[in-house]
Amino acid sequence: MAKINYYLDCRKKRADGTSPLKVVVNTCNGNFMMSIGIFVSPAQWNSKLRVVTKHPQRIFLNSHLSDMLLNAENALISEKKRLGHSLSMDEMKRIISPIFKDEYKQESPLVKVFNQYINDKLLKKRTHELYAVTLSKIESFSNNNVNSLQFEDITVGWLKKFDTWLMENCPSANARAIHLRNLRAVFNRAIDDELTSNYPFRKFKIVKEPTRKRALSVEQIRMLMNTPLQAYQRRYVDTFILMFYLMGINAVDLLTAKPSQVLDGRLEYKRAKTGTLYSIKIEPEAMEIINKYKGKKHLLKFCDTVKDYRDYLKRMNMCLNKIIPGCSSYYARHSCASIAAEIDIPMDTIARMLGHTDPARRITLVYIDFNQNKIDEANRKVIDYVTCYKNK
Numbered sequence: 001m002a003k004i005n006y007y008l009d010c011r012k013k014r015a016d017g018t019s020p021l022k023v024v025v026n027t028c029n030g031n032f033m034m035s036i037g038i039f040v041s042p043a044q045w046n047s048k049l050r051v052v053t054k055h056p057q058r059i060f061l062n063s064h065l066s067d068m069l070l071n072a073e074n075a076l077i078s079e080k081k082r083l084g085h086s087l088s089m090d091e092m093k094r095i096i097s098p099i100f101k102d103e104y105k106q107e108s109p110l111v112k113v114f115n116q117y118i119n120d121k122l123l124k125k126r127t128h129e130l131y132a133v134t135l136s137k138i139e140s141f142s143n144n145n146v147n148s149l150q151f152e153d154i155t156v157g158w159l160k161k162f163d164t165w166l167m168e169n170c171p172s173a174n175a176r177a178i179h180l181r182n183l184r185a186v187f188n189r190a191i192d193d194e195l196t197s198n199y200p201f202r203k204f205k206i207v208k209e210p211t212r213k214r215a216l217s218v219e220q221i222r223m224l225m226n227t228p229l230q231a232y233q234r235r236y237v238d239t240f241i242l243m244f245y246l247m248g249i250n251a252v253d254l255l256t257a258k259p260s261q262v263l264d265g266r267l268e269y270k271r272a273k274t275g276t277l278y279s280i281k282i283e284p285e286a287m288e289i290i291n292k293y294k295g296k297k298h299l300l301k302f303c304d305t306v307k308d309y310r311d312y313l314k315r316m317n318m319c320l321n322k323i324i325p326g327c328s329s330y331y332a333r334h335s336c337a338s339i340a341a342e343i344d345i346p347m348d349t350i351a352r353m354l355g356h357t358d359p360a361r362r363i364t365l366v367y368i369d370f371n372q373n374k375i376d377e378a379n380r381k382v383i384d385y386v387t388c389y390k391n392k
Helices: 058-083 089-096 109-118 125-141 156-169 173-192 218-226 231-245 251-255 284-292 309-323 330-342 347-353 359-366 372-391
Strands: 003-008 019-027 030-040 266-270 277-281
Touching (some): 019 058, 019 089, 030 058, 030 089, 058 089, 109 173, 125 156, 125 173, 156 173, 218 231, 218 330, 218 372, 231 251, 231 284, 231 309, 231 330, 251 309, 330 347, 347 372
Antiparallel strands (some): 003 019, 019 030, 266 277
16 A cells, blocks of 8 residues: 655755645655645754644644545545555556645635635625625735735734725725624634634724614605605615515515515515514505515516616615615614604514514523514504604
8 A cells, every 4th residue: 555645855945945845655666756835944844743843824734734645545545446456656646636736825724714604505695795805805905915814924913904904995994893803703713623823803802883873754754755756766765665664674685575475465584684584564555565566576576677686776775865865775674663662662572573682582582472463563553653644
């Protein structure tokens, strides 16, 4: 059976004093050597134990080397069993060459962990996108040299400089906090996977600002309902009003809803944000708007013609902002909660209207069958309060 080891070829030194680490395969018919794209200095290589030492990425490198060695040995054993004879050197090269390809040079450990989040099928699409954006921000900050960035390079000083750079390229404090939290999550996973022991976030505080209230007054909502608008504006405003009528439903849940989700006068769906099942009674005012824009593939017809609901949402927010400066789809949700509080609907009911659950009470709520009629009645009161001008 072939014996596989690693060897630091000090005959070929680079300008920085490092030499190529190679894999050596010893067989009864001869030996062959392959470069694996990893370079370390003699002081960073223990030739007796054949492990990397005193290197900032020694944990990752040793894990990577061990994995490749084990995969190569298993591949040779499996192929020998399959063929039923001893392997020639050419056959061995063919089998193990793909295993010892230059993976380390292609991606830094930092990029690898980011890509684990980006490609994790258990995470939501939006989460994938946010991690991808964070990685692109780091790449821009690193002058497109992110693959040379190691976990040990990211210090408290680096984080402060990155945060300052983000201030110029991402003015919102909460948006910057998302990128920094994503980076922190990458560090936590890397530590769990023993890729690094560095953790600069112990001395770096991620700052965020309170989310400003984004609620319209009753008068403003009535103005949106009653003001003459052009046809294209009316459909955007009607979408906003429909969101309000449906207890501040999230834009993604409304704009991706299908006609089949309307059952017995209720909109049944799974919230994209939390994955929980939700049910909203469709009041006559809401049904009037749905029927006005009834779609075939989607609940609303204009969603049948867009590839991504966010394209429509972007145009909708631009329209709302022109009518009421600062207004966006989020205002429907905030307005629903604000007006419900204004007419003295209990906070527990408002929370349930919005699909919120206090974590401290989550276990208790398992044993309580919250009366859906209370939520329906609360929403009816909110709609009546806003539309009462029609009956005057």
